[in-house]
Amino acid sequence: MEIWLASLLNVFSPVALMLIAGGALAGVMLGAIPGLNSPMGTALLIPFTFAMEPANGLMLLTAVYCGGTFGGSISAILFNVPGAPEASVTGFDGYPMAKSGKAGKALGIAIMCSCLGGLFSVIVMSLISPQLASVALSFSEPEYFALALAALTLIASLGGDKMIKAFIAGCIGLLAATIGIDPMTSAERFTFDGDALMGGINFIPALIGAFAVGEILMTAEAGLKKTGEAVTKVSTELPKIIELLKLKWTILRSAVIGTMIGILPGVGATTAAFVGYSEAVRWSKHPRKFGTGIAEGIAAPETCNNAAAGGAMVPLLTLGIPGSATTAVIIGGFMVHGMQPGPMLFINQPGLMYSLFIAMFVANIFMLFSGMIVAKLFSNFRKIRYSILGPCIFVFATVGAFGISNSMVDVWIMFAFGLIGYAMKKFDFPIAPLIIALVLGELAEISLRRGMRMADWDISDFIFRPIGGTILLLTLITLLFTIYGKVKRKSKFVDSKTA
Amino acid sequence: MLKALLKSEVIISAICAAAALYLFFETQTFANIDVYGGKLGSDFWPRLILVSMMALSAGLAYNTIKDVLKGKIPEANNIKFSSANIRFIAAVALIATYLGLLPVIGFLVLTPVMMIAFMYLLGERSKAWIFSIPFVLTLGIVLVFTKLMYVPLPRGMGIFLKISHLLY
Numbered sequence: 001m002e003i004w005l006a007s008l009l010n011v012f013s014p015v016a017l018m019l020i021a022g023g024a025l026a027g028v029m030l031g032a033i034p035g036l037n038s039p040m041g042t043a044l045l046i047p048f049t050f051a052m053e054p055a056n057g058l059m060l061l062t063a064v065y066c067g068g069t070f071g072g073s074i075s076a077i078l079f080n081v082p083g084a085p086e087a088s089v090t091g092f093d094g095y096p097m098a099k100s101g102k103a104g105k106a107l108g109i110a111i112m113c114s115c116l117g118g119l120f121s122v123i124v125m126s127l128i129s130p131q132l133a134s135v136a137l138s139f140s141e142p143e144y145f146a147l148a149l150a151a152l153t154l155i156a157s158l159g160g161d162k163m164i165k166a167f168i169a170g171c172i173g174l175l176a177a178t179i180g181i182d183p184m185t186s187a188e189r190f191t192f193d194g195d196a197l198m199g200g201i202n203f204i205p206a207l208i209g210a211f212a213v214g215e216i217l218m219t220a221e222a223g224l225k226k227t228g229e230a231v232t233k234v235s236t237e238l239p240k241i242i243e244l245l246k247l248k249w250t251i252l253r254s255a256v257i258g259t260m261i262g263i264l265p266g267v268g269a270t271t272a273a274f275v276g277y278s279e280a281v282r283w284s285k286h287p288r289k290f291g292t293g294i295a296e297g298i299a300a301p302e303t304c305n306n307a308a309a310g311g312a313m314v315p316l317l318t319l320g321i322p323g324s325a326t327t328a329v330i331i332g333g334f335m336v337h338g339m340q341p342g343p344m345l346f347i348n349q350p351g352l353m354y355s356l357f358i359a360m361f362v363a364n365i366f367m368l369f370s371g372m373i374v375a376k377l378f379s380n381f382r383k384i385r386y387s388i389l390g391p392c393i394f395v396f397a398t399v400g401a402f403g404i405s406n407s408m409v410d411v412w413i414m415f416a417f418g419l420i421g422y423a424m425k426k427f428d429f430p431i432a433p434l435i436i437a438l439v440l441g442e443l444a445e446i447s448l449r450r451g452m453r454m455a456d457w458d459i460s461d462f463i464f465r466p467i468g469g470t471i472l473l474l475t476l477i478t479l480l481f482t483i484y485g486k487v488k489r490k491s492k493f494v495d496s497k498t499a
Numbered sequence: 500m501l502k503a504l505l506k507s508e509v510i511i512s513a514i515c516a517a518a519a520l521y522l523f524f525e526t527q528t529f530a531n532i533d534v535y536g537g538k539l540g541s542d543f544w545p546r547l548i549l550v551s552m553m554a555l556s557a558g559l560a561y562n563t564i565k566d567v568l569k570g571k572i573p574e575a576n577n578i579k580f581s582s583a584n585i586r587f588i589a590a591v592a593l594i595a596t597y598l599g600l601l602p603v604i605g606f607l608v609l610t611p612v613m614m615i616a617f618m619y620l621l622g623e624r625s626k627a628w629i630f631s632i633p634f635v636l637t638l639g640i641v642l643v644f645t646k647l648m649y650v651p652l653p654r655g656m657g658i659f660l661k662i663s664h665l666l667y
Contacts, residue, residue, distance in 0.1 A: 164562065168556065168559065392636055448544075
């Protein structure tokens with residue numbers, strides 16, 4: 001108890017509070033600009049922490065991390081260009097909601113749910129970090145495969161009446177994920193004897209291309225008709241208590257999923273957001289409305305990705321294993337102060353650990369205000385005519401794609417996916433399944449092949465494991481239920497036509 | 500009827516199936532590295548996807564033909580060519596040219612030119628906007644990304660390299 005009180009005093013000192021507030025604001029800003037992200041921001045801030053007290057420096061880095069995880073959703077909602085990979089899914093419903101004139105509401109839901117998700121994971125992290133770490137270590141390839149498969153079955157729900165088209169889009173995404181060097185055998189796949197595709201298809205340029213460049217090309221084709229779109233003043237509206245209560249199960253479920261996935265080393269907030277979204281679709285009473293701009297479609301990924309940010313700190317602090325790219329950078333922050341994250345840190349530096357827990361809690365609250373400030377700033381850009389905004393979005397998209405690995409290949413990938421996105425919109429193919437499959441494809445393939453190898457080619461090992469088997473069973477049931485529901489709706493429609 | 504069929508999603512299905520078939524043969528070129536006793540090799544997963552894609556394309560074609568025979572294909576699904584396509588082609592050409600020239604001319608010089616052309620293409624006619632935004636945005640991006648974030652934006656070659664070196 002004394003340690004908690006001392007940590008509380010440490011965090012609530014003016015200097016620490018200023019660093020946390022500044023870090024959260026900087027994180028949100030970095031996340032909101034395509035091409036900049038929280039790993040980059042955290043890495044750049046490490047040298048600034050040299051002169052600080054270790055606790056203050058680490059609090060600053062974790063605040064940037066919390067803010068950066070949310071920030072990407074601002075540009076995803078307003079311009080359909082996710083500022084950070086974690087916000088990719090938020091655009092599925094956020095952008096349609098913004099287009100329908102409810103950008104402020106979409107931003108409000110995103111900010112509030114990010115804050116709640118973050119707070120939930122910090123509370124869980126503070127209470128049961130060591131126990132959670134041991135659960136995470138029990139996850140093996142069959143569980144990862146089951147998790148990826150569960151999220152991929154969302155494709156069936158996302159297609160609406162166009163299930164076959166959705167599955168084709170999913171296949172294109174899965175196929176794109178196989179391009180490059182096979183991680184298991186090092187064989188080149190679909191590189192066509194060139195070097196350009198050896199690194200594979202990074203999903204961020206693909207995503208920016210399919211959504212943002214595809215949209216720009218559609219607008220270019222539509223000409224002035226589309227540029228005449230009415231743009232109203234955007235002011236962030238935080239959801240009312242009654243609206244939050246309507247979303248309570250979505251938020252709670254997503255917070256649990258996000259925290260759990262965040263704990264798994266190497267999976268991260270992006271996968272968490274996709275899985276959270278897929279589960280929101282699965283459990284929703286109106287799954288067909290997803291993708292049209294509904295609150296649940298924003299609440300689920302936003303809660304999940306910020307919960308995953310907290311979750312990713314669990315393996316870092318308890319085992320010294322980074323759960324995401326940013327936590328890997330934060331390890332550097334520990335090291336420059338002569339500390340090695342891991343179980344011994346709880347014994348040697350308990351005060352620092354609890355200060356970090358409290359700082360993350362406070363950072364999530366500051367993020368609420370920082371988010372509103374940055375959202376207001378970015379909202380002003382929506383007042384600009386599309387004939388001006390479109391080229392600006394394209395330039396940011398280009399810089400964002402280039403900045404991932406400082407390579408023109410990623411920019412060309414963005415353009416290629418822009419054309420694919422345009423064609424898919426033109427011929428009424430849903431784009432979301434393509435992106436979901438592209439993100440989860442590698443995880444699904446590698447965990448299946450590696451898992452089969454580990455089980456000596458015995459498929460029963462995938463089915464009879466308690467966690468993996470349960471996830472697979474639930475996936476199968478919901479997939480069959482979705483297909484049955486669609487067939488039933490179709491037969492009802494045919495009956496009503498013939499009657 | 501035949502015209503409607505050809506203009507409808509059957510074409511898309513055929514393109515998907517043909518592409519999948521071509522890529523299926525491409526999987527035969529994957530190096531046959533026998534790391535794990537030949538089971539679930541590097542071609543296993545792509546082939547599984549491609550076979551599924553061919554089956555789905557056939558399913559889509561079947562559904563489309565069935566719908567066309569019943570007269571249910573909406574007009575919007577047909578492929579049409581109009582003056583709007585020229586704007587689309589111009590936008591694609593502009594983007595492709597920009598990306599192609601970026602390593603040669605560099606971000607600093609080429610981006611304002613591309614933005615001016617793109618804004619005009621999208622219907623912007625205000626000279627004040629056309630000749631201010633591209634330069635301000637390019638300068639802002641160059642300063643933030645190269646000076647603060649150390650992203651090496653393309654500098655170009657020859658004289659363009661020298662111009663870029665003035666700023667970054």
